[in-house]
Amino acid sequence: xxxxxxxxxxxxxxxxxxxxxxxxxxxxxxxxxxxxxxxxxxxxxxxxxxxxxxxxxxxxxxxxxxxxxxxxxxxxxxxxxxxxxxxxxxxxxxxxxxxxxxxxxxxxxxxxxxxxxxxxxxxxxxxxxxxxxxxxxxxxxxxxxxxxxxxxxxxxxxxxxxxxxxxxxxxxxxxxxxxxxxxxxxxxxxxxxxxxxxxxxxxxxxxxxxxxxxxxxxxxxxxxxxxxxxxxxxxxxxxxxxxxxxxxxxxxxxxxxxxxxxxxxxxxxxxxxxxxxxxxxxxxxxxxxxxxxxxxxxxxxxxxxxxxxxxxxxxxxxxxxxxxxxxxxxxxxxxx
Amino acid sequence: xxxxxxxxxxxxxxxxxxxxxxxxxxxxxxxxxxxxxxxxxxxxxxxxxxxxxxxxxxxxxxxxxxxxxxxxxxxxxxxxxxxxxxxxxxxxxxxxxxxxxxxxxxxxxxxxxxxxxxxxxxxxxxxxxxxxxxxxxxxxxxxxxxxxxxxxxxxxxxxxxxxxxxxxxxxxxxxxxxxxxxxxxxxxxxxxxxxxxxxxxxxxxxxxxxxxxxxxxxxxxxxxxxxxxxxxxxxxxxxxxxxxxxxxxxxxxxxxxxxxxxxxxxxxxxxxxxxxxxxxxxxxxxxxxxxxxxxxxxxxxxxxxxxxxxxxxxxxxxxxxxxxxxxxxxxxxxxx
DNA sequence: CTGAAAGCGCTTACAG
DNA sequence: CTGAAAGCGCTTACAG
Numbered sequence: 152x153x154x155x156x157x158x159x160x161x162x163x164x165x166x167x168x169x170x171x172x173x174x175x176x177x178x179x180x181x182x183x184x185x186x187x188x189x190x191x192x193x194x195x196x197x198x199x200x201x202x203x204x205x206x207x208x209x210x211x212x213x214x215x216x217x218x219x220x221x222x223x224x225x226x227x228x229x230x231x232x233x234x235x236x237x238x239x240x241x242x243x244x245x246x247x248x249x250x251x252x253x254x255x256x257x258x259x260x261x262x263x264x265x266x267x268x269x270x271x272x273x274x275x276x277x278x279x280x281x282x283x284x285x286x287x288x289x290x291x292x293x294x295x296x297x298x299x300x301x302x303x304x305x306x307x308x309x310x311x312x313x314x315x316x317x318x319x320x321x322x323x324x325x326x327x328x329x330x331x332x333x334x335x336x337x338x339x340x341x342x343x344x345x346x347x348x349x350x351x352x353x354x355x356x357x358x359x360x361x362x363x364x365x366x367x368x369x370x371x372x373x374x375x376x377x378x379x380x381x382x383x384x385x386x387x388x389x390x391x392x393x394x395x396x397x398x399x400x401x402x403x404x405x406x407x408x409x410x411x412x413x414x415x416x417x418x419x420x421x422x423x424x425x426x427x428x429x430x431x432x433x434x435x436x437x438x439x440x441x442x443x444x445x446x447x448x449x450x451x452x453x454x455x456x457x458x459x460x461x462x463x464x465x466x467x468x469x470x471x472x473x474x475x476x477x478x479x480x481x482x483x484x485x486x487x
Numbered sequence: 488x489x490x491x492x493x494x495x496x497x498x499x500x501x502x503x504x505x506x507x508x509x510x511x512x513x514x515x516x517x518x519x520x521x522x523x524x525x526x527x528x529x530x531x532x533x534x535x536x537x538x539x540x541x542x543x544x545x546x547x548x549x550x551x552x553x554x555x556x557x558x559x560x561x562x563x564x565x566x567x568x569x570x571x572x573x574x575x576x577x578x579x580x581x582x583x584x585x586x587x588x589x590x591x592x593x594x595x596x597x598x599x600x601x602x603x604x605x606x607x608x609x610x611x612x613x614x615x616x617x618x619x620x621x622x623x624x625x626x627x628x629x630x631x632x633x634x635x636x637x638x639x640x641x642x643x644x645x646x647x648x649x650x651x652x653x654x655x656x657x658x659x660x661x662x663x664x665x666x667x668x669x670x671x672x673x674x675x676x677x678x679x680x681x682x683x684x685x686x687x688x689x690x691x692x693x694x695x696x697x698x699x700x701x702x703x704x705x706x707x708x709x710x711x712x713x714x715x716x717x718x719x720x721x722x723x724x725x726x727x728x729x730x731x732x733x734x735x736x737x738x739x740x741x742x743x744x745x746x747x748x749x750x751x752x753x754x755x756x757x758x759x760x761x762x763x764x765x766x767x768x769x770x771x772x773x774x775x776x777x778x779x780x781x782x783x784x785x786x787x788x789x790x791x792x793x794x795x796x797x798x799x800x801x802x803x804x805x806x807x808x809x810x811x812x813x814x815x816x817x818x819x820x821x822x823x
Numbered sequence: 824c825t826g827a828a829a830g831c832g833c834t835t836a837c838a839g
Numbered sequence: 840c841t842g843a844a845a846g847c848g849c850t851t852a853c854a855g
Contacts, residue, residue: 162611164832174855175842180834207612212832215847220547222592230580235770240576244566247597256558256614258592262584269590275498276543373787379774404672412776434571438715438774440748441624498846511826516850548848771837792827 165202172200180437183208202478214277223461224270224282230261232286235379236405238450242285242307253462267293271388271468280465283307283457289350307459309352309474314323317464317472320456321448323353326479328399329446330428333481339398339426343371345385345410347402347430350362357430359400371396377404379435386409390470392418397425398487404429404436407443411486426487441485446480465468489717496796499540508536519544540565550613559797560591560606560618566597568622571715572741573769578621578643581790586628589798591616603629619643619793625686639800641793645688646808653800653808655793657784659689662815663696665782666736666764669817671701675734675762679707681721681746684768685740693738693766705709707732709746710740720744726753734823735759740765742771743779745823777821 156469167180174193181189182197183206189197200487202205214220233239243259250257259421260266270293281303287294289311298302298316306318334342344361348355353376362370371393376382382401388410391397399414401407409428411421419425421441429436432447456475464470512530517525518533519542525533536542551554561582569575585685586593591732594615596602606629609615617639621632625647628678633640634652642654670678690710694733697707709728711717718737722745725732733752737743743765747757755761758776765772768783791809800806 162832165834167834176833177835177842177844178840181841184834190840193841207608209551209832210612211547212613212847213834214547215545215551215832215835215849218847222594226597230583233576233580235573235576235773237571237573237576240569240573243579243595244569244597247566247595251597251599251602256592256594256609257596258558259561259579259583259595260593261587263581264585276546278546288752298504338733408774413777425704435774437571438744438771440751441775498848501850502848511848513828514824517825526824529825548831549850551833552850569853664846672829734853743852785836 157271162209163206163355165206165208168197168200168204169205171204172197174356191210193412218277219252220256220278220280222258222279222385223458223465224251224258224273224279224283225261226266226270226282226287227259227261228264228286228288230397233261234242236377237435238431239285241433241450242454245451246458249455249458249462249479250453255462262287264290267291267315270330271296271300274300281305283461289300289352301468302311303461303468305461305464308456309454311350315472317460317474319453319454319460320352321474321477321479323356323479324360324363326430326446327357327362327402329479330366330430331361331364331442331487333428333483334398334400337426338400338486341393341396342367342398342400343389343393343396345375345382345389345399345401345406346372347374347377347406349374354402361400376403377403377405379405379409380440382406383413384409385411386413390414397424398427399427402430403444403446404431404439407445407486408435408439410442411439422485422487432482436482436484439486444487446479447480447482449477453477492654493706495560496657499542501542503538503806504533504540504542507540508533521702524605532600539545541576550806554613555614555801556592556614557590558594559586559794559801560594560609560615562606562618562620562623563595563597564622565599568572572713573771574767575621576792577786581754581787582619582794584787585791585794591798598623598627603627607632607636617797618642619797621809622687628721637805639795641800643678643789643793647686647688651808652811653788653796655789655796655811655813657789657815658687659692659811659815660696660699662766662782663693663698663736663738664700664708665817666766666813667700669764669780669823670734670736670762673734673762673823677705677729677732678734678736679725679729679732680743681711681718681725681735681737682708682712684743686714690738692738697736703802711738713739715741715745718742719749720745722725722749724748726750734763735761736766738766740767740769740775740779743781743822744771744775746776747779757820758802758823763822768818772818772820775822780820780823781818782815785813 166431169176183351284309346358429443429445436443436445505512551710620644644656682694709721765779772781774780
């Protein structure tokens with residue numbers, strides 16, 4: 152046990168540990184770093200010295216020579232896109248579940264004003280070992296820039312333009328198809344859909360997967376931006392043009408939630424009059440009333456996988472890029 | 488403009504900048520750090536050399552001598568308590584809004600297994616300059632331990648046991664009173680309340696503030712844990728014992744949301760039959776149908792303030808502890 | 824205002 | 840298996 156009073160004492164260095172243990176600084180360093188070749192008795196002596204002095208290594212000094220920061224960045228979209236979306240909290244939890252225990256620091260950043268420059272310079276100056284990019288805009292130059300400088304990067308979805316990058320995604324197309332099949336099995340035939348932003352791969356793929364499965368190229372649809380507000384406006388528009396609709400697929404749970412509010416406000420019952428299917432299986436799905444039938448993507452697992460892949464790339468920056476694609480599943484609840 | 492090809496070139500050091508500029512390393516360092524006393528022409532020369540070489544300072548080396556990590560920790564509750572609660576995302580956003588632009592790293596941690604040890608050692612070894620503690624349990628030994636070691640700490644609420652610590656809070660008691668006054672002004676007289684956990688200051692203070700204002704010591708109540716699920720169970724219990732109730736105050740929006748689901752399921756209309764008031768004004772309030780009348784605490788602003796206070800403490804660790812208490816406001820929407 | 828020099832606390836070839 | 844020594848890239852008194 153270390154003397155608790157030592158906790159607030161002056162910084163103790165390896166030098167001191169070595170002195171107390173009667174060995175060289177090099178040997179003390181080897182014990183601290185678990186180098187296997189150290190003699191057992193010496194190891195014990197050093198361990199005692201460490202405990203007695205309450206030594207903790209200075210990471211900056213170590214970092215200076217190892218050139219590792221033991222920190223990775225998690226880059227989220229702009230601050231304004233975070234509000235009210237449970238997706239990001241889930242991503243954070245998933246990443247944390249693998250990063251936390253490893254002792255590596257998880258540094259959070261949002262894509263605001265000078266974040267791009269900061270990411271690049273943090274990586275270059277060895278303050279960050281790698282970054283996870285969440286929902287980076289398709290024409291953001293950052294991913295390519297990082298890849299070209301050979302910095303470890305993992306992205307949260309297939310980039311719209313081909314790029315030799317490691318990413319994790321869910322099979323969005325299959326997810327859209329799952330929603331369509333469910334609605335068709337319910338014998339709904341006046342179906343509409345609120346698509347996600349068509350400038351994102353998720354928005355595009357969910358939409359085409361859905362359309363291909365229903366096999367109706369003229370299916371009415373509008374484009375939302377994944378938020379609840381856009382779900383509401385979209386629903387209003389669709390209802391105006393197609394008052395007789397009997398099913399809606401929204402490409403996000405939040406949009407489905409917004410749609411349900413509007414449906415109820417217009418006196419329609421869910422699911423009796425209109426069946427509603429969402430996408431994500433976020434916490435918003437359970438907050439719906441009735442609870443939302445939705446296409447589940449295992450966000451926390453996906454985020455954990457991103458963290459693992461990044462750690463692997465940090466360990467071996469020249470490994471070829473990897474892609475991991477998860478399968479979506481349909482979660483049937485009350486709304487359809 | 489720096490030569491883009493330099494971006495991926497070998498690491499360039501201050502030494503090299505100095506050589507290119509024809510000055511000493513010390514002077515180059517002064518320019519990099521914006522020391523005012525450097526001659527204007529020399530400054531320009533160094534600046535040119537920096538641009539030409541694409542120099543970025545090695546933070547580890549700087550950190551080693553300045554003993555500053557330029558990183559602060561944000562310690563959230565255990566991972567399991569994060570899920571589905573929009574509060575934490577708002578805190579993160581608020582903290583980020585002041586930390587982000589400063590170039591200081593925001594390191595995220597959750598109160599899991601070995602986090603306490605890691606926080607202490609990160610602080611001691613100079614890997615973190617200070618920490619913000621969010622909703623730390625009242626009998627967690629960590630805050631006291633950090634305070635005693637004189638590490639910069641800011642907490643998100645008044646500690647239950649007296650502690651010379653800097654914290655930011657909202658006047659919870661006043662918030663409870665606000666809810667009570669609104670319900671009374673609505674002439675509701677069969678009021679019940681779903682309190683927050685009584686082992687937290689927020690749970691206690693909201694409850695006593697509410698009770699004192701309604702001036703009815705026998706008011707029926709149950710204790711939830713701020714989650715939607717606990718709101719549902721609590722509502723079921725209260726309804727069973729008091730089927731004629733006409734108003735409920737829930738100490739969190741999430742609990743209010745759960746309560747509303749149960750009310751609707753039992754055929755009661757909100758607000759006609761039962762008025763509902765929540766607490767937080769989180770994104771969940773708008774997701775309710777009807778939208779929730781709630782006591783707003785300005786979480787993002789409070790989090791930003793915590794960040795500012797922490798930065799101040801890092802700059803001057805011996806300053807006396809500060810307390811900042813925000814005023815809650817009532818936001819009237821459809822539910823009451 | 825500027826420079827030479829010491830020093831921050833570690834790791835890691837290199838000898839032995 | 841261990842130690843002496845060099846070196847990682849900065850900052851900062853201290854002289855001048």
